[in-house]
Amino acid sequence: MKKIVLTAIIFAISFAGFAQNNKVMKTNSGAPVGDNQNSKTAGEYGPVLLEDIHLIEKLAAFDRERIPERVVHPRGTGASGYFEATKDMSAYTKAVLFSKAGMKTDLAVRFSTVIHGKGSPETARDPRGFAVKFYTEQGNYDIVGNNLPVFFIRDAMKFPDMVHSLKPSPVTNKQDPNRYFDFFSNIPEATNMITRLWTDLGIPKGYQYMNGSSVHGFKWINAEGKVTYVKYSWVTKQGEKNLTGEEAMKQQGMDWQHATVSLRKDIEDGNFPQWDLYVQMIQPEDLHSFDFWPLDATKDWPEDKIEKVKIGTMTLNQNPVNFFEQVESIAFSPGTLIPGVEPSEDKLLQGRLFSYFDTQRHRLGPNFQQLEINKPNEPPVNYNSDSWSSYGNKRFTNPDVNYQPSNKVNVAEDEQYKQSETTYENVTITQKKITKTNDFAQAGEFYRSLNKEEQDNLIKNLSGDLGQVTDKSIQMKMITYFYRADMDYGMRMAEALDFSREDFMK
Numbered sequence: 001m002k003k004i005v006l007t008a009i010i011f012a013i014s015f016a017g018f019a020q021n022n023k024v025m026k027t028n029s030g031a032p033v034g035d036n037q038n039s040k041t042a043g044e045y046g047p048v049l050l051e052d053i054h055l056i057e058k059l060a061a062f063d064r065e066r067i068p069e070r071v072v073h074p075r076g077t078g079a080s081g082y083f084e085a086t087k088d089m090s091a092y093t094k095a096v097l098f099s100k101a102g103m104k105t106d107l108a109v110r111f112s113t114v115i116h117g118k119g120s121p122e123t124a125r126d127p128r129g130f131a132v133k134f135y136t137e138q139g140n141y142d143i144v145g146n147n148l149p150v151f152f153i154r155d156a157m158k159f160p161d162m163v164h165s166l167k168p169s170p171v172t173n174k175q176d177p178n179r180y181f182d183f184f185s186n187i188p189e190a191t192n193m194i195t196r197l198w199t200d201l202g203i204p205k206g207y208q209y210m211n212g213s214s215v216h217g218f219k220w221i222n223a224e225g226k227v228t229y230v231k232y233s234w235v236t237k238q239g240e241k242n243l244t245g246e247e248a249m250k251q252q253g254m255d256w257q258h259a260t261v262s263l264r265k266d267i268e269d270g271n272f273p274q275w276d277l278y279v280q281m282i283q284p285e286d287l288h289s290f291d292f293w294p295l296d297a298t299k300d301w302p303e304d305k306i307e308k309v310k311i312g313t314m315t316l317n318q319n320p321v322n323f324f325e326q327v328e329s330i331a332f333s334p335g336t337l338i339p340g341v342e343p344s345e346d347k348l349l350q351g352r353l354f355s356y357f358d359t360q361r362h363r364l365g366p367n368f369q370q371l372e373i374n375k376p377n378e379p380p381v382n383y384n385s386d387s388w389s390s391y392g393n394k395r396f397t398n399p400d401v402n403y404q405p406s407n408k409v410n411v412a413e414d415e416q417y418k419q420s421e422t423t424y425e426n427v428t429i430t431q432k433k434i435t436k437t438n439d440f441a442q443a444g445e446f447y448r449s450l451n452k453e454e455q456d457n458l459i460k461n462l463s464g465d466l467g468q469v470t471d472k473s474i475q476m477k478m479i480t481y482f483y484r485a486d487m488d489y490g491m492r493m494a495e496a497l498d499f500s501r502e503d504f505m506k
Contacts, residue, residue: 146213219343443485444485
């Protein structure tokens with residue numbers, strides 16, 4: 001009976017608001033903001049529109065906040081190697097690197113922590129970036145993801161706010177759980193990611209011991225123009241290994257650059273790290289057949305419902321010989337695509353398509369794609385002119401013609417590389433949260449998949465940080481999210497933070 005009463009109380013609290021009404025939010029030009037939580041889209045599940053001026057202004061300002069360090073993922077290391085396809089996927093995509101078994105493609109990777117600064121310890125609890133740049137014969141292709149298959153938010157509109165909450169305070173210059181749990185207590189969709197990050201997965205033993213994920217779904221396009229939605233997963237062949245909180249503290253006292261050192265040493269010693277690449281596929285007509293929206297970055301694609309198919313293996317066999325040129329200068333973007341791969345309607349991905357290119361132009365300069373590590377195998381051929389960004393452009397023989405069309409010179413297009421068509425019927429341009437949020441189910445499933453030791457470590461790690469929050473209402477609200485994911489999860493967190501049933505009844 002007590003559990004039933006507590007359940008009702010927790011559910012009531014989880015829907016109650018704690019924030020007070022303040023001044024009306026306004027843009028930099030003084031216009032009032034109608035919605036700071038949802039991007040403007042073509043229909044509820046459609047792509048984000050470039051006409052969302054508030055989103056573009058917010059992301060552009062965010063991209064330029066820190067110079068010259070990356071705004072996120074500043075601490076990292078890298079290596080080079082190759083990808084060898086093990087399966088012919090040409091029935092699903094024109095992407096040349098997946099076109100036949102045995103094909104090898106050169107690549108470069110950068111592994112990183114997300115939030116902490118360039119000189120921060122690699123023992124910090126943080127998602128790890130997992131970015132791969134393929135140098136194909138049809139241009140560069142980037143898969144830019146993380147070690148975890150989900151993320152905190154589903155809409156790029158919230159990305160600057162999320163990072164601000166996790167970064168050090170602009171007042172104290174200290175990272176503060178009071179700030180980021182204040183934010184997350186209003187973002188129930190983050191429950192899945194929080195549950196994963198505060199397990200031991202939040203501190204990999206080394207970069208070669210972690211898996212990777214594209215996080216987002218993408219569109220594969222085959223030669224006939226047929227679309228298949230896909231999500232990528234990298235599975236380490238070294239075995240997934242992580243550090244407990246206590247092991248991380250001990251490691252930090254010995255060497256807080258352990259992940260960089262470990263990866264470099266393995267490659268030097270000839271123990272070349274490898275990852276198998278898997279892909280999951282969903283047909284467009286099946287997107288709405290799940291109890292979650294597959295193009296929601298806070299959701300994983302369950303393996304028991306969507307098969308993982310191995311399509312190749314990545315091997316890293318070369319360390320950088322100039323760290324700045326090969327690691328600091330490498331520039332990734334989920335918009336660096338080749339024929340056969342297109343963006344999906346994922347709202348977070350749609351924002352990243354703008355933000356990553358924008359921040360690279362700011363961080364490295366407009367000619368960042370001409371740096372050696374970022375150059376495609378074939379030089380660019382287009383009509384960009386008279387700027388650093390067009391310096392390497394091998395346009396044509398007549399430099400006087402920098403426009404198209406022309407009777408003198410014409411750079412041919414190839415219709416087989418046109419973007420795919422998507423038909424929308426009865427679409428309303430809108431700005432609202434998606435209907436199928438299902439914010440807690442996967443977090444609960446993941447919690448129940450953990451063994452007792454892993455669950456114990458999650459409770460210890462999470463209550464350790466959440467316990468530093470001085471506002472009890474924030475702690476209570478977070479507990480309601482964990483409870484809605486799994487009753488045992490929520491009850492254990494309440495107990496760890498010394499809450500009683502009476503506290504929820506006040």
